Amino acid sequence: MAPVPYFKLNTGATAPAIGLGCWAGFEQKDRDASKQWILSALKAGYRRIDTAWFYGTEQAVGEAIKESGIPREEIFVVTKLSWHHAYGREEEGINSSLERLGLEYVDLWLMHWPQAVLYENNDPLPKDENGNLKINHEADFRKTWAAMEKIYQSGKARAIGVSNFSIKNLEILLKDAKVTPADNQIELHPYLVQEELVQYCQSRGIAVTAYAPTGYATVRADPTIVALAEKYGASPAQVILAWHVARGVHAMPCSKDPAHQAQNIDLPVLAPADVARISALDKGKRLCNAADENGKVNGWTLEQLGW
Numbered sequence: 001m002a003p004v005p006y007f008k009l010n011t012g013a014t015a016p017a018i019g020l021g022c023w024a025g026f027e028q029k030d031r032d033a034s035k036q037w038i039l040s041a042l043k044a045g046y047r048r049i050d051t052a053w054f055y056g057t058e059q060a061v062g063e064a065i066k067e068s069g070i071p072r073e074e075i076f077v078v079t080k081l082s083w084h085h086a087y088g089r090e091e092e093g094i095n096s097s098l099e100r101l102g103l104e105y106v107d108l109w110l111m112h113w114p115q116a117v118l119y120e121n122n123d124p125l126p127k128d129e130n131g132n133l134k135i136n137h138e139a140d141f142r143k144t145w146a147a148m149e150k151i152y153q154s155g156k157a158r159a160i161g162v163s164n165f166s167i168k169n170l171e172i173l174l175k176d177a178k179v180t181p182a183d184n185q186i187e188l189h190p191y192l193v194q195e196e197l198v199q200y201c202q203s204r205g206i207a208v209t210a211y212a213p214t215g216y217a218t219v220r221a222d223p224t225i226v227a228l229a230e231k232y233g234a235s236p237a238q239v240i241l242a243w244h245v246a247r248g249v250h251a252m253p254c255s256k257d258p259a260h261q262a263q264n265i266d267l268p269v270l271a272p273a274d275v276a277r278i279s280a281l282d283k284g285k286r287l288c289n290a291a292d293e294n295g296k297v298n299g300w301t302l303e304q305l306g307w
């Protein structure tokens with residue numbers, strides 16, 4: 001077993017390869033309760049925290065950091081400009097995130113999605129009469145990126161990046177970008193290996209971060225994963241996270257369980273043949289953000305997303 005390595009970003013900063021995902025669900029009571037498990041992760045040794053405006057856990061993250069007594073500069077804090085508030089509200093987005101976090105800067109600030117949702121009274125998921133998410137069709141992620149670049153220059157975000165971007169949308173963004181994204185956070189696990197996108201990003205200095213990194217109980221129960229877990233004397237989650245690290249991919253597992261939290265930052269080092277065995281499990285299957293019955297994900301078609 002080995003401790004979590006630090007990976008270098010294109011800004012020159014380093015970040016722990018494994019961080020704590022801080023999605024706590026939609027219920028306010030669960031969001032309020034998140035401070036305790038975020039604190040337990042910090043005490044267990046986590047030094048990277050992944051939150052977002054949309055998660056409603058920024059305040060809990062800030063309180064947990066303060067209560068942990070760990071110096072601010074030792075913790076790599078990531079938050080996201082929510083697509084709901086993104087368009088034309090970027091400055092307000094970073095300022096309100098920093099206020100909730102109680103911090104002067106974040107280490108990485110991500111554009112949560114390439115698409116934007118209409119801003120309606122702070123509603124995170126504004127829907128039309130048919131229950132469809134209201135998309136802002138005027139929005140242009142290149143303009144959002146330009147605004148984020150200015151905020152990066154101000155120092156409020158020490159690195160900026162994107163999330164849920166495909167090669168297609170990265171090509172569009174990179175054409176005008178003055179700052180290359182430091183990171184692209186995408187759904188990634190052994191059933192969704194995305195080798196081409198990972199290579200594309202890494203060859204351009206864009207770090208890749210995995211969300212839904214363990215692939216939930218579905219992937220953790222895969223017979224190959226279970227067999228490898230036995231071989232390495234580790235849990236299935238540890239084997240999957242070690243596979244991400246072996247690919248040079250950052251991963252943000254979410255766990256409220258102190259035993260799981262401890263496992264997820266103490267990983268085996270996999271033999272290259274075992275890394276290849278896990279990559280061969282690919283099914284191109286999205287388990288977190290699969291298309292809905294209209295073939296859309298958060299209001300965009302798979303074609304618009306470039307998925």
Ligand SMILES: NC(=O)c1ccc[n+]([C@@H]2O[C@H](COP(=O)([O-])OP(=O)(O)OC[C@H]3O[C@@H](n4cnc5c(N)ncnc54)[C@H](OP(=O)(O)O)[C@@H]3O)[C@@H](O)[C@H]2O)c1
Nearest residue numbers: 021022023163211212213214215237253254255256257260
């Ligand atoms: N950018 C985006 O659009 C986006 C989208 C989705 C998620 N995310 C980020 O990615 C993070 C993680 O995503 P996720 O929660 O969907 O996926 P995940 O971390 O792969 O799965 C979380 C589940 O795995 C369990 N788990 C974690 N470690 C385990 C272990 N060692 N053994 C057994 N079970 C374990 C957790 O249960 P216990 O609590 O019982 O351990 C929880 O039920 C989120 O919190 C968020 O930060 C980003």
